[in-house]
Amino acid sequence: MTIQSEGHTVKRFDGELNDLHYRIIEMGGLALSQLRDALQAIKTKDVALARKIGQRENELDLLEVETDAAIVELIARRCPLGGDLRTIMAVSKGVTDLERIGDEAARVANIALQIYGNDTSNPNERLLHDVHVMGQMAVDALEKALNAFDRSDEEMAREIIADHRAFEDEFEGSLRRLITYIMEDSRNIGFAVNTVLAIKALERVGAHAQNLAEYVIFQVKGKDVRHQGP
């Protein structure tokens, strides 16, 4: 967010915009920690941690609702224009993406529960390797996006968008690898489907992180860079 050297004539407006900014950063932090915990749960086979994620999911939803209400109020009362308008639009959209990220994190946690919850045979560790790699990439992307959002850093946002290609490549590579595993041993099928779902969820997280980066660019430059080829 651009904090102008010179604040608004109406000081309260500054306060409200700051408040909005902290809300989205808080949401981002929460979504990030959810995602980390979900990955952690898969990594450490921690069923309890996975369960906790499902419970905290509500917190994120609540934050989304509150932030949306704050945005509506801000628009109604302040009639924001220019940079303020773009900031608010970016926040408004970012909130949705963060909530989705939270959903995806919960989905990953659910998969962890399915994998480790019922006492079937231990899964093939190699299969989960891709989940770890993609998880780390998604976490990195999200962290970077949140940083970019926090500092309205257009450069960083552009890096995220550029990095996203590598992320997509990794996703496609993972899928291909999983297919080979399935073909190798049909007992892996049930496990592999879960893995596919997990990496698909992580791919979505990456896409949402990219969206966040695009909003940052819109906020700073006023340019909509969505749905454009790299």
Next chain:
Amino acid sequence: MKARERMPEASFNREYSQTVGEITSPNSRIVCRNVNVYYGDKHAIQDVSLDIGRNEVIALIGPSGCGKSTFIRCLNRMNDTIPGCRVTGKILLDGQDIYDGSLDVVPLRAQVGMVFQKPNPFPKSIFENVAYGPRIHGLVSSKAELEEVVETSLRRAGLWDEIKDYLHQPGTSLSGGQQQRLCIARAIAVNPEVILMDEPCSALDPIATAKIEQLIDELRSHYTIAIVTHSMQQAARVSQRTAYFHLGRLIEVGETAQIFTNPRHQLTEDYITGRFG
């Protein structure tokens, strides 16, 4: 760049005081180049160059005393009435220099009508208010024709249905919003090509304002309209292009949506987001 190539005279090729945005219009009716206005020693407008297109509503915004009113008053030479006011530069209306010494201001003002900040109907009847312009310019030859012009103008101004039974009541007996629409009817009765509006809604309530804004939108298909306003929301609502003035300079001009969502000049951004002014 393209704009500069179109300039008819070499003197126009001066630097345009760093105005941001496209000052030209694809279908321009009024062309202003390097307009400077002085009130005595005060340099009220500095090097303003701006085009106003056909069927376009251009909004002029900016902090108080930035010269936007002065600027539109140049367009029909209302500044002539102010002692000590001097205008340099070129203002062309359909290619004709309006500050040419040989040009008579009377037909100019018939071509470029004006609506003022405070509704100022003549202290005469509603009918007389509207009929005055056509009558002095000899636009009508018979009483029936005059009545028709009055009716059309009042209809166009969206006032006819409200006042058709009170045509001979004094214009000052109307409400503020009605008075302002009467003034608009009076301006369009002489069939101008351009209508200048100097904060036409600043004295009106929101409903009267909405009616005027609706009217401006309807009038757009017939006229070129330049409106000075202090309300950014109003500028955003009624105009296609917006020009931002600051301390006598034209800082930025562009599509209204662009100015209000993504102004390019820091001063414009600060003004529209309420960081000064």
Next chain:
Amino acid sequence: MNEICEVSGQSSGRTIDVVHASLIRRRRAEKRFRLYGLVSIVLGLCFVAILFASIIARGYTAFQQTSIGLDVYFDPELIDPEGRRDPVTLMEGDYDRLLKNTLSSMFPDVKARQEKGALYRLLSSAASYDLRDQVLANPELIGKIVRVWVPADDDIDMFVKGQLPRTGAEGERRIKDLQVAWIDKLEAEGRIEKSFNTAFFTSGDSREPELAGIWGAVMGSLFTLLVTLSLSLPIGMAAAIYLEEFAPRNRWTDFIEVNINNLAAVPSIVFGLLGLAVFINFFGLPRSSPLVGGLVLSLMTLPVIIIAGRSALKAVPPSVREAALGVGASSMQTVFHHVLPLAVPGMMTGAIIGMARALGESAPLLMIGMVAFIVDIPRGVLEPATVLPVQIYLWADSPERAFVERTSAAIIVLLVFLIFMNGLAVYIRKRFERRW
């Protein structure tokens, strides 16, 4: 921010006390000021009331004239010896003798010459003209005895109205005991009557108070004002409009403005001297004429009309001008269609007040000879005339007792005109002033 809040919060209790304390003082000051205003208004009204009361008390009797009823025998020997009822002959009849004979027959014991003279002086010297006019109008009277009412002499008039003493040392009285006795006798016979003094309103000036009237002065004033109005109104309005609406603002117009304001303050006698030097001595216009008087008063009224006109034009809101210019009216159309109609009531008010001033002006007219004793009623602007205030001045100077009340009566007439004119000004302002 917080500090300010605290400070104001702390002191809020005390503030209201301080306000209350000062309130009493403020209210008292306000009351005192109102009282001063009231007192000055009452004082002013008192003076006006005293002025009016004294003038009316002194002047109202002049609207009545004492006449004496005589049974005149229209002796054909004296007035129509040829018996042809020829108007020329009738004009030259000895009506004086008719009256004297009548009086002698009424008071047969009066024999001495001096006493006879006193007896005849009961009647106005114009009484014989009255008889003549009656005979000329109605020749049937000749040879008959008819009761005729003729005006009494001014002293008798005064005496009957109770303004001359009845008692006291005879030598100091204008009416001697003998005359008192005659008057008492006439009164007892019902031969003395007071009636409305039409002569006062229909005749010109005269050396005889009972014959003197203000009509000549009224006509003189009328002609003078006519000249003044027809000159100063168009010139004044044109000047005001030009200066206010068209003239460029520069050193010249400033200079002119200053001079107009100065002219308004110049003592009016100076205008009289100017008129004498320019209009009479240089242009050779007839002395004492309403034309010259009107010219001089025009000079005096012009600045007033110009100043009033300019302020009336200034009071027209600029939005009206803008509106007119905005639809493409030329400057001339703007002024004449929109500005002037709004300014005219104010201009007219100024003009009428200027006229009222001109009507009440005497000093400059003294200078141009309008102070002459003029009996004839003027019939044009070139004939010698006098005006009401000058007539008042003349009468106030006359020694006869009866002129005192006539002076006051003339003042009443002048005041009525002035009140009427000022009332008209107020009416015009109220009636035609338009709101915008």
